[in-house]
Amino acid sequence: MYSYIARQPIFDQRQQLIGYELLFRDGEQNSFPSIDPDEATSRLITEHHFLVGLERITQHKLAFINFTEDSLLYQFPHALDPANTVIEILESVPFSSELLTACRQLHEQGYQLALDDYTFNPQWQRLMPYIHFLKVDIRQNPLPTLAAQLAQLEDFRGKLLAEKVETMEEFQQLKQLGFDYFQGYFFAHPQMLRHKKLGHHQIHLLALIAEAAEPELDFDKLVRVMERDLGLSYKLLRFINSAFYARTKPIQTLKHAMVFMGAIELKKFIALVALSNLAENQQPELLKLSIIRARFCDLIAQASGQAQLQSSAFLTGLLSLIDALLEQPLPQVLTQLPVQDAIKQALLNQQGPLSQPLQLVLHYEQANWQNCQQQLQHLSSEPMDVRAMYLDAIEWAEQLQL
Template identity: 75%
Template sequence: MYGYVARQPIFNQQQQLIGYELLFRDGEHNAFPDIDPDEATSRLLSEQHLLFGVERITANKLAFINFAEDSLLYHFPTSLDPATTVIEILESVRYSSELMTACRELHEMGYQLALDDYTFQPEWQRLLPLISFLKVDIRQNAMDELPQLLRQLKGFTGKLLAEKVETMTEFHQLQAMGFHYFQGYFFARPEMLKHKQLGHHQMHLLSLIAEAAEPELDFDKLVQVIERDLGLSYKLLRFINSAYYARANPIQSLKHAMVFMGETELKKFIALVALSNLSVTDQPELLKMSIIRARFCDQLTKASGQLELQSSAFLTGMLSLIDALLEQPLEQVLAQLPLEEAIKSALLQQQGALGKSLQMVLHYEQADWRHYQQQANGTIDGQTDVRELYLDAVDWAEQLQQLS
């Protein structure tokens, strides 16, 4: 499953890049699909911004994003950073007092507004004090008529942006008329970007992993989330009734199961089950290795006497292969998870106490005994049977996979 977006650069008078207009696409044909504009905006935000961040697509330049009427009235833009977002009001939007109110509120929140395909109609004059960019389609306005039309904008303090500029001659003419910014095929055609897209179910599972990283779990909230997913509910009950949690009487209530497991073990369960359902790869060995690393990191941290770090160590080991499992760069995946910085530093730079535990696991996996011992000296008690800890992790992973 892939997500698509096109971006077309916008330049200033010196032909320096100042931002991109982001254009929703639903396939590789690089054309706007036949769908409602509000749906296009909603999908662009959910498929691009919520997963990867618009700032990555625009390289931290301004992002010009189209918004139709309903998405403006319902304040869809407020999930975006006002410092780097230009809210582009589509030409199909009808002027109304409700629109004026919504635009004023967005303006007061710090967003820059742009009027797309400005038609110089009188009803839009009232909105101009809130507008930072007026986009003028030069294919809809004759070049020799533009100077007269622009005189209607006396007192307008925003910037003029010319769209569909296709030649050097047009660029120079528009410069002379006072246009500040330019967009069109003369500079660049829309560039297609394609990336692996996570489905809604996978986004839901990522949120569960994030919940497992919280300092304190909200049991009631977790019950509400998990009980909506029959598969997760079933796995929780199987997990709690497995040999590792042997009980005289089986547990059947989700809340009862969570309380019995306790916060530390419940965090592990959430992370494990979410990860096992999140994977888009056809390599079950990667998932098994992630589980082994999670358990091994957890046990090494316990053996070093750092009991307060066990949950974080488990999560660090478990997420150490998430980039391979999701076929996404590690930095991008971690950016979506509100993990503590110690976990991120361990995963990205192998720094800190958690990073040291992860390094020991990696050295042990590779039979790099010299570097393993360097890390273990002064950390792991010499009486600890590390081989037994590793085999325990392997057995644990085997049993968990049988529960899947």
């Protein structure tokens, strides 16, 4: 039996990351394994916090964790650090004097509390002095009627958090309504909102990514390309001399660095550096999520016995958000990026062998455990520790300095 955890980022008005909602499950009918909510909360804490450390998963950002009635009343939160834990009271929890007492005690102990899927029901008024976050599902509370509902909260001194934000228009409207924090597919799976012409520098970087996708690398050609960009040359030498390779003697020349890295690692590095330069004016979390997906797809391809697909799987994950990074439709970006057809099929149509690692990481991010299990069965008959691979991908992305 494997345990899983997913994280969905939460941003402020400037699109800066403030924390993650940690998801053990997303509904009893779409969970793996099939357990009740109380056990899900308990196992999230015991299997992930005690064995791994939630701070490792959130990289010391706030951890928003769902709690049911029993898990609140029986003091499960006390195992967690109040400094970086937000206790989410699920919408299914009924109000009671016992709940009020538990919330007051948690508040006094320094924990931050959130009401999940807040419905503007007056029954929650007695809890408000202890609530730091109100999470409002904007699919259940449409924007046209939300302003009138928010007027009921004029005495609330906490923060408003909008859930299921899907478009830039919604994001802008919610900011005007006074929301402080946001989460949803607009951030985790950004949609194309406008078109922007690519400059010569960006086209040059796309050409580098395309070169990394070639079956056979032309080292001399790459040296000539890299030598024209001092920034890229510096990053290559810094990367090869970093702790990743633990060399006793530094490498001084580009050609030496490329040969030492080998074709597979060099392909990854070129794609990483090129994409990081493409994304330099975008929110860093988009780039980090791209790198996490790339590393995860790479590890999955290796673990499933498809080592020949590793570099292609890595590039597929890395390019999975390139439409958002360049603010262009994905088909249009791919016309300027002559990558192999298998990568295009995976990105555009979710088809082919390279789509399987990518679909697995997308299901994992959304805590669709049942779909994760089905995808794993397609990939390999051997068991794989997907949670460990995802943690590896997170740490790899955090440590990488480009």
